Amino acid sequence: MLVLVSAITFFLVNAAPGGPSALMRIDATPEQRDALIRRFGLDRPVPLRYLDWLGGAVHGDLGTSMLTQEPVLNRIADRLPNTLLLSGLALSVSIALGIPTGVIAALHRGTTADYTLSGLSLLGLSIPAFWLGIMLILTFSVNLQVLPSSGVATTGAEFSLTDRLEHVLMPAVVLSTAVLPYVVRFTRSAMLEVLSQDYIRTATAKGLSAQTVTYAHALRNALVPVISIIGTLIPRLAGGAVVTEAVFGWPGMGRLAVEAANGRDYPLIVGITVVIATVVILTSFVVDLAYTWIDPRIRLA
Numbered sequence: 001m002l003v004l005v006s007a008i009t010f011f012l013v014n015a016a017p018g019g020p021s022a023l024m025r026i027d028a029t030p031e032q033r034d035a036l037i038r039r040f041g042l043d044r045p046v047p048l049r050y051l052d053w054l055g056g057a058v059h060g061d062l063g064t065s066m067l068t069q070e071p072v073l074n075r076i077a078d079r080l081p082n083t084l085l086l087s088g089l090a091l092s093v094s095i096a097l098g099i100p101t102g103v104i105a106a107l108h109r110g111t112t113a114d115y116t117l118s119g120l121s122l123l124g125l126s127i128p129a130f131w132l133g134i135m136l137i138l139t140f141s142v143n144l145q146v147l148p149s150s151g152v153a154t155t156g157a158e159f160s161l162t163d164r165l166e167h168v169l170m171p172a173v174v175l176s177t178a179v180l181p182y183v184v185r186f187t188r189s190a191m192l193e194v195l196s197q198d199y200i201r202t203a204t205a206k207g208l209s210a211q212t213v214t215y216a217h218a219l220r221n222a223l224v225p226v227i228s229i230i231g232t233l234i235p236r237l238a239g240g241a242v243v244t245e246a247v248f249g250w251p252g253m254g255r256l257a258v259e260a261a262n263g264r265d266y267p268l269i270v271g272i273t274v275v276i277a278t279v280v281i282l283t284s285f286v287v288d289l290a291y292t293w294i295d296p297r298i299r300l301a
Helices: 002-015 030-039 046-058 072-107 112-126 129-143 161-176 180-195 198-205 210-248 253-262 266-294 296-300
Strands: none
Touching (some): 002 046, 072 180, 072 266, 210 266
């Protein structure tokens, strides 16, 4: 999968119009442009350049950034922890709020609470992330002045957990809108399907409490498809991080990807894509392992 992703990305970015020579000044001579092309080997066939890149990637060398002349791996290592922090917090918020909300909506099907929660989840799907981010900045940073508008920490200040939480709070809320509505809706659907099963009626007829029936029997079986959906939503976090990090000035992989695209930095674009694909694949693997913990039938099989 990683080879396929890297090959597609490598050939697409090289097929795009322009290139590093477009970064030269308008008054640059043809000789200067040719020298830049030869320096980065852009005069060689794309398949040969990809094979050279793949050989280096196998040994941990993702190439050199065309803009800063730094190793691509170093630039990614500087930004990746920030994106993992933001995405991890957004995913945690989505799961912590989405699953209980979906359960409540399912248990109160057809009531005002169900319609209200379903409407809010639909509203979350409809609101653009950049607009929500700007509204939060105007409200909490400009008007109320209780939260910082950008950055990962206060410049020049000593490390403080409170300061970090204040900086990550609004970006995490905005990024969670890419996942939270889906978690709510799929949890509700899965719970409604499970609640109609015979073993739920049997457990209720045996005199088990409503909490035991809901959480020990219904929810545990409903979580299998929900976790599967969460695994497929991880790429949405990567895509949403591009907009969220740009709005809040968050120094992460999304913002770095925008800089690489604007600068036509081929090695950096490919490196970012491969690293994000690696994270998605590892996350899918963790989701597969989670099935066995939730459903003993899968583990025994």
